[in-house]
Amino acid sequence: MAPDRGLWCLLSSVACDIVILPAGKAKVELKRRPAAVLVIALVAFFLVATGLIWKMERNLRRSEQDISTRDRDAVTIKILAGEPNPGFEALSAPAVFRSAAQFEGRFYLSGPTGLFVFTLDGALDHIYRVGLDLPAAPLGQLAVGTLSDSRAPELLIASAGQGVFAFDGQRFRQILPGDAESRNVTAMLLLSSGRLLLGTARRGLLVYDAGNLKSFHSTTNNIYVTAIAGSEAELWIGTIDRGVLDWRGGQVQAIDESHGLPDPRVDCLQMDGNSVFAGTPAGIAEIRDRQVAAVLARGSYAHAILADRGTLYVGGMEGGILKINTAALAQQNILRRAIAAQRESLAAAKSDVPVEQFLRVSDTLYAVTGTQLLNLDRGGDWHKVLSGDDALLADRDISALMIGSDERIWIGYFDRGIDILPRTGGKPIHIENDQVFCINRILENPRLAAIAVATANGLVLFDRDGRQKQVLTRDSGLIANHVTDVAIYGEGMVAGTPAGITFLDATGPHSMYAFQGLVNNHVYALGVRGRGLLVGTLGGISLVSDGTVRRNLTTGNSGLKANWITSVAMVGDDWLAGTYGGGIVRMDADGDIEPTEATTQGTVVNPGAMLADGRLVFAGTLDKGLLVGDSNGTRWRTITAGLPSLNVTALALDKGMLYVGTDNGLVKIAEDKL
Numbered sequence: 314m315a316p317d318r319g320l321w322c323l324l325s326s327v328a329c330d331i332v333i334l335p336a337g338k339a340k341v342e343l344k345r346r347p348a349a350v351l352v353i354a355l356v357a358f359f360l361v362a363t364g365l366i367w368k369m370e371r372n373l374r375r376s377e378q379d380i381s382t383r384d385r386d387a388v389t390i391k392i393l394a395g396e397p398n399p400g401f402e403a404l405s406a407p408a409v410f411r412s413a414a415q416f417e418g419r420f421y422l423s424g425p426t427g428l429f430v431f432t433l434d435g436a437l438d439h440i441y442r443v444g445l446d447l448p449a450a451p452l453g454q455l456a457v458g459t460l461s462d463s464r465a466p467e468l469l470i471a472s473a474g475q476g477v478f479a480f481d482g483q484r485f486r487q488i489l490p491g492d493a494e495s496r497n498v499t500a501m502l503l504l505s506s507g508r509l510l511l512g513t514a515r516r517g518l519l520v521y522d523a524g525n526l527k528s529f530h531s532t533t534n535n536i537y538v539t540a541i542a543g544s545e546a547e548l549w550i551g552t553i554d555r556g557v558l559d560w561r562g563g564q565v566q567a568i569d570e571s572h573g574l575p576d577p578r579v580d581c582l583q584m585d586g587n588s589v590f591a592g593t594p595a596g597i598a599e600i601r602d603r604q605v606a607a608v609l610a611r612g613s614y615a616h617a618i619l620a621d622r623g624t625l626y627v628g629g630m631e632g633g634i635l636k637i638n639t640a641a642l643a644q645q646n647i648l649r650r651a652i653a654a655q656r657e658s659l660a661a662a663k664s665d666v667p668v669e670q671f672l673r674v675s676d677t678l679y680a681v682t683g684t685q686l687l688n689l690d691r692g693g694d695w696h697k698v699l700s701g702d703d704a705l706l707a708d709r710d711i712s713a714l715m716i717g718s719d720e721r722i723w724i725g726y727f728d729r730g731i732d733i734l735p736r737t738g739g740k741p742i743h744i745e746n747d748q749v750f751c752i753n754r755i756l757e758n759p760r761l762a763a764i765a766v767a768t769a770n771g772l773v774l775f776d777r778d779g780r781q782k783q784v785l786t787r788d789s790g791l792i793a794n795h796v797t798d799v800a801i802y803g804e805g806m807v808a809g810t811p812a813g814i815t816f817l818d819a820t821g822p823h824s825m826y827a828f829q830g831l832v833n834n835h836v837y838a839l840g841v842r843g844r845g846l847l848v849g850t851l852g853g854i855s856l857v858s859d860g861t862v863r864r865n866l867t868t869g870n871s872g873l874k875a876n877w878i879t880s881v882a883m884v885g886d887d888w889l890a891g892t893y894g895g896g897i898v899r900m901d902a903d904g905d906i907e908p909t910e911a912t913t914q915g916t917v918v919n920p921g922a923m924l925a926d927g928r929l930v931f932a933g934t935l936d937k938g939l940l941v942g943d944s945n946g947t948r949w950r951t952i953t954a955g956l957p958s959l960n961v962t963a964l965a966l967d968k969g970m971l972y973v974g975t976d977n978g979l980v981k982i983a984e985d986k987l
Contacts (some may be wrong), residue, residue, distance in 0.1 A: 386519070387491030388476075388526040390462075392484060395446050400986040401955035403442070404734075406709040406978040408701025413681045414455040415674045416468045417482050420699065422686060423470055425451035425709065425977050426957060428480075431686075435699035443977070444957045447485065449938070450475035451958075451977060454501050461507030461523045469509070471498035474936075474959075477511065477521070490526055495519060500551075502541040510548075512538025518550060532565040533558065542582040542589070549589050551579030557591050559603055566603055573605030574598050585620035585639060592618045597627060597637075610635055619671035621678060628668020628680060634695065707732050707743050709957075711974030713921065714965035715755035715764070719777060722965070722972065723764065724979065725752025731766065733779045748773050748784050754798050754921055758806065765806060767796035772808055790822030791815045798921060800839040802846060809836030814848060816860070830862030831855045833876075837920050840881040840888060847888060849878025854890065856904055864904050872906035873898060874914070880923040882930060882946075889925070889946045891918025891932055899946060911940055911949040924964050929987065931971065933961025939973060941987050952987065956980065 409424040419438065420431040427442040443449050453471040460467065460479065470478040476496045477488040490496050500512030509521040510529065518533035518541070519526055528534055533550060536558075540551035543560075550558040554577050556569030568591075569577055576593035583590045589600040592615030599607045610627060613635060617628035620639060627635035670681040678689040685700040706724065713725030720736040730745025731752055751769035758765055763782070764775040771786040771794050785808075786794045793810035800807055805818030813826025813834050827834050833852030840847035846857040853867035853876045868876050875895030882889045888900045889909070896916035900906045911932070918940075922933030930942035938953035939961050953959055956975060963974030969984045 386495050386526040388521070388524065389489045389491065390486060390524060391489065392486050393447065393478070396444060396448070396954040398445055398955035399952065399982065401444075401973070401980040401982045403957065404979045404981065405703070405705040407684070407704040407706070409683050409709065410669060410681050410686070410701070411451075411453050412455040412670050413672060413679065413686055414457050414468060415672075416457050416466075416480075420686065421455060421468055422681065422699075423452035423455050428452060428470065429701065431699045435686075437699075441485075442957070444953075444955055447478060448472070448475040448487070449953060449956050449959050449977075450496075452478075453498065456501050456503050458503040459507060460503070460509055460521075463507075469501060469503065471501050471511075473497050473499075477501070477509070488521060488526075490519075492516070495526065500538050500541045502543070502548075504545055506545060510541050512541055512550070514538075530560065530563065530565075532563070533560065539579055540582040542584050549582050549584065549591075551582050551591060553578055557582070557589070557598075557600065568598075568600060568603065568605065573608070575608050575611060580614075580616050581618050583618045583620045583625070585625070588620075588639075590618055590620065590625060592616065592627065594630075597625075609637055617668050617670050617680075619673070619678075621671075621673060626671050626678070626680070628671065628682075630667045632666050632668070632682075634668060634680065705734070705741065706979060707741075707745075709978045710976050711963050711979050713752045713755045713767075714963040714972050714974050714979075715757060716965050716967040716972070717757050717764065717777060718759065720967070723755045723766075724974070725755050725766065725963070727751060727962075727976070731755070742779050744779060744781070749781070753796060756799050756801070756806075758801055760801070760804075765799050767799045767808065769795050772796045772799060785817070785822075790817075790824075792824040792826065797837055798839045800841050800846075802839075802841050803844070807839060807841075807846065809839050809848070811835045814839070825857070825860070825862075830865070832865040832867060837877070837879050838881045838890075840883060842883060847881055847890075849881055849890060850876075851878075852876050854878055854900070854904075866900075866904055866906065871904070872908065874908070874912055879918050879920045880932070882923040882925040882932075884925050884930060884945050887945070889923065889930060889932075889942075891923050893917050897923075897932060897940070897942075897946065897949075909942070909946055909949065911942065911946075916940075919960070919962050922962055922964055924966055926966055926984075929984065931964050931966070933964055933973070933975075935960055955982070 410422045411424050413422045422429045427440050430439040432438050441447055450472040456469045457466055468480040474496050476490050479486050494515040495513055497514045498511050499514050502510040511519040514537050517536045518529040518538055520529045537553035539553050542549045548560040556567055556574045556577050557579055559566045568574055575595035579591050579593055581592040587601055591598045594614045596611040597609040597615045598605045614630040615627050616630045619626045623639055625637040625639045666682045666684055668680055668682050672679050680687045686698045687695045688698050689695055708726045708729040710727040712727045715723040722734040724732040728751055730749045732741040732743050734741040748770045754767040756765045766773045771784045774783040775781055785791055792815045793812040795811055796808050798809040808815045813824055814836055815822050815824045832855045833850035835851035836848055838849030844859055848855040848857055855862050856864045875892035877893035878890050879893050880891040886902050889897055891897050894917055896913040897909055897911040898906050899909055917935035919933045919935055924931055928944055930946040932940040936959050938951055938956055938959045940949050940951055942949045958975035958977035960976045962976055965972040970981055971984050972981045
């Protein structure tokens, strides 16, 4: 019973007693009334005060519960049983390593394509691939330990988009936050209590404990966490743009450039006695007593560090390993600190391969590079322990695909040029130079017997055998060097750029941009039907015919759901237009636009990632996998299982075989299976 309700009951009972007194006793009771009233008043005051305090405590508890609820994320724990692959086959891409750990007598190395398991003598034992054995998300940091909701040690695996995977040697379980921004785990630290600290790209620092996930502290919210070190009592948090945060007892102190940090970005942290070493792109800060005591290896990009037995090992983004004698350094006066760091060669590793991590297992020190695991022998030399499997392709980040009339597969990369791959297999031809670098589109022009490659540095023309013939740039008449798309138009071609479009024909190059009526200069997609040209831009669609803009379509005057047009495909007499943020819409020959099942807010169709063959329509999205539509693009479904990434960046189709490029590799599948 609440105190205020008890007060009213007491007063009511006293009043009733006075009323029912016999007449003869009325005088006596009336004489005692002042004392009784005083007692009742005191009791009433006490009970009212008690009631107010009770209400305040109740409201405070409710407020605390509300705050706790707001700070807590929903989290799902589930056992993974593999993804139901509809039939995708992977074309071997380079294995890239990000982290390593030894667990149950095996080496485990994580990377964007999956989890690689090696025996201790370096033999590849198994690969757990993302998109098949694990959800499609690049894997990051590894750790080994016992979580508060587990009875035995597990291998903990951070992912960029799917939370954390815990592997007991037999099966995986997934710790999946309900909030999408909490699923991008950038750093981990397992505490002695079994609580797991999770750094994220946007939500800041989170803590997972026995099935619950919540914000670690209000002072560590909404930051990009890059590294975590320390313990329950004191935490050091590296950030991408705010330096180092030192958390103690609920209070945070930032150590940034104003305190002597060489760069606000911190890639790694390492505790060693009374010092904390913070690796940045401009050197290593030694922090003592919340002050930067010295900057070591100034000018070097310290991407990974390990303090080990009086030596600080530093791995750089540009390759190589620095070895710094911290034992000698500790004996020097802080004001006179100087360092003579010796760069050691990486035997059996390319000098430009980044060092991602150091780890010590028993008496052996290991270094994880992007392609290998190395160990340090007693003589101070590094040797290869293991490496990824031999790859067919030069890179994983696919940006363009084309299958030529000779059935060779042209594969364009975001930053590694192109591969020309025989369809029957065999070693590909790799082409990479100052012009053939960042690839946006590959197109075969049968009339010219040429392959046109749109790049960030011009339009490069090859013959069918892959010999480079010509490079067209602004000096050649293009309106801009950066070519975003290219299409066959009339007797020549048309190139899209961030400054407009350039027609290339027998009369020479001539351009069109906003001054001539284009809805926006930044062109992303081109579509051709006869003499008609559809120009998809950052600001809408322009319909061009015979060199004249006939109509401009935007969200303000049409059914477009987003102005940014990224790709187009023709289905019958209609066009399908992919957008950035509005999904896919249909446009008829008159320019009237209507939605489809794939017209959904937030759906991003990647540039150039649409095609149709009269049977099906395919569209690659930024984060939702592959969209598959019926013959006219009315009904759609989404496919994610079997893809190495949900970011589908390029498509090609030939003789019933669909090739799907992603930012994490290339797969193929028979169209009939879709």
